[in-house]
Amino acid sequence: xxxxxxxxxxxxxxxxxxxxxxxxxxxxxxxxxxxxxxxxxxxxxxxxxxxxxxxxxxxxxxxxxxxxxxxxxxxxxxxxxxxxxxxxxxxxxxxxxxxxxxxxxxxxxxxxxxxxxxxxxxxxxxxxxxxxxxxxxxxxxxxxxxxxxxxxxxxxxxxxxxxxxxxxxxxxxxxxxxxxxxxxxxxxxxxxxxxxxxxxxxxxxxxxxxxxxxxxxxxxxxxxxxxxxxxxxxxxxxxxxxxxxxxxxxxxxxxxxxxxxxxxxxxxxxxxxxxxxxxxxxxxxxxxxxxxxxxxxxxxxxxxxxxxxxxxxxxxxxxxxxxxxxxxxxx
Numbered sequence: 001x002x003x004x005x006x007x008x009x010x011x012x013x014x015x016x017x018x019x020x021x022x023x024x025x026x027x028x029x030x031x032x033x034x035x036x037x038x039x040x041x042x043x044x045x046x047x048x049x050x051x052x053x054x055x056x057x058x059x060x061x062x063x064x065x066x067x068x069x070x071x072x073x074x075x076x077x078x079x080x081x082x083x084x085x086x087x088x089x090x091x092x093x094x095x096x097x098x099x100x101x102x103x104x105x106x107x108x109x110x111x112x113x114x115x116x117x118x119x120x121x122x123x124x125x126x127x128x129x130x131x132x133x134x135x136x137x138x139x140x141x142x143x144x145x146x147x148x149x150x151x152x153x154x155x156x157x158x159x160x161x162x163x164x165x166x167x168x169x170x171x172x173x174x175x176x177x178x179x180x181x182x183x184x185x186x187x188x189x190x191x192x193x194x195x196x197x198x199x200x201x202x203x204x205x206x207x208x209x210x211x212x213x214x215x216x217x218x219x220x221x222x223x224x225x226x227x228x229x230x231x232x233x234x235x236x237x238x239x240x241x242x243x244x245x246x247x248x249x250x251x252x253x254x255x256x257x258x259x260x261x262x263x264x265x266x267x268x269x270x271x272x273x274x275x276x277x278x279x280x281x282x283x284x285x286x287x288x289x290x291x292x293x294x295x296x297x298x299x300x301x302x303x304x305x306x307x308x309x310x311x312x313x314x315x316x317x318x319x320x321x322x323x324x325x326x327x328x329x330x331x
Contacts, residue, residue, distance in 0.1 A: 024050040028059065028105050028116045029297040032123040034274070034325045036143070037067060037093030037101065043120070044087045047107070048299060049078035060106040066094035067101075099145055118297055121145045124325040125158035127271065130166035132255045134246040139168055141330050147295035151288035154281050160326045162260070162269050164242075165192065169254040169281070176252045177284040178207040184287075185311045188254045190279035191218070193321055194266045200276075200321075201263050202307055203238070205254050207245040214241035214256070217307035220266070230308045271328050278320030280306055282313045289313050293320035 030045040043063065049055050056077045063069060070089040078084050100119040107114045122143050130138040142157035152172040159166040169188045177186045185206060193200035202218035216238040218227060242257040260269050267275040281290040293305075298318040305317045 025055070025109050026050060026107050026114060027299060028107060029299065030103055030105075030118045030120045032121050032296065032322055033101070034122070034323070035124055035327065036095045036122050036330070037090060038095050040090045040093060042087040042089050043067075043069065043103070044085065046083050046085045047076060047078065048083045049081060052080045054079050055109070058108065060108075061088075062104040064094075064096075064101055064103075066092075068092040099143060116297075119147075119295070123277070123322055124327050125160045125165070126330045127161060127326070127328050128159040128166075129161045130159050130164070130168075130255075130257060132166070132242050132244045132257045134244045134253065134255060136168070136253070136255070138166075142168070143330060147290070147292060149281075149283075149288060149290035149294075151283040151286035151290065154290050154292075156279065156292075158277075158324070160269055164257040164259055165267075165269070167254075167256045167258070169256075169279070171252045171254070171281055171283075171290075172250060173252060173283055173286070174250065175285050176207055176247050178209055179213065179311075180209055182284060183311065184284040184313055185282070186252065186284050187282045187312070188279060189217070189282065189306055190277065191306065191321065192258065192263060192267060193276040193278075195274050195276060195323065197266075199266055201266070203241050203256075203258065204233070204236075204309065205241065205243045205245070205256055207247075207252070212243045212245040212254075214238050214243045215309075216240060217309060219262075222307075227307045230310050230312070232310050236309075269326065271326060273326045274323050275326075276321035277324040278305070278322065280315075280317070280320065284313055287313055289315035289317070291315070291318060291320060292322065293318040296322055 027048040033041045035041045068091045070091050076084050099121050103120050105116045126141050139157050144155050144157045146155040155170040157168040179185050187206045189204045191200045191202040199220035204215040215233050215236040240259045244255045246253045279292050
């Protein structure tokens, strides 16, 4: 079997020119950081071999000027169609207030170069007890993560404590379509899952004329057939999520406290614990679904990654679950 040789060289300086994502024969994506750069995490990701031949070796990485990587080069071997993870530790790094770190990679295969660019965020929830009251006083020590879709910007902040996992979605949009105002409505849909396994807990939060309502769409016993159906929301109401929806100056805020009581056997509230979190935002009047997974350069389209429901904005969905961490504090 013929082998293709690549060079995988890691550089710690940021190039100024924009790099387009490369097509076959390889794909590359970076994962989010588990802690802030000042805490010296690993820069991680994976390379996918898109060919039917085994390939061996190399990429040029460009990281922010304030970062220094431990290794400048490494060699990978990929079997046909295989994905291989990589990890390079930061020897030094500075935090950015926007929590978005531009990293690029240029992969050369048989004399041809393929370029990839990505904004890498930190995805971690500091310990703090949040009261869902629409005042936002409890979110000053969170680590917000933002991304922009065609219909606008979405920012997510997270916290955790022994009883609840807290999420604050800030959705920039021209109009809030509440439940009962139209057939298609605005909503935030999110899933919490263990790092390994197919189990997940999936919730939907919407604004109502009276305030807000949470629904549970998926638990570990929900079948794939049920997930694929467009179900009515009536009967799926849950008290496992305390949610308050407010709107200020063109931004809709969904403040949520998810009880650990039902998910504790799958995701335990413990410092240093990792789990997976995915979310999408339904912007009904713009007919757009904002997908966190697209921002994170996920490889796979998976139509049943999120459950379907009557009133949703339809879209082709990608695998949206990203590793998230629970930490003791921001620093």
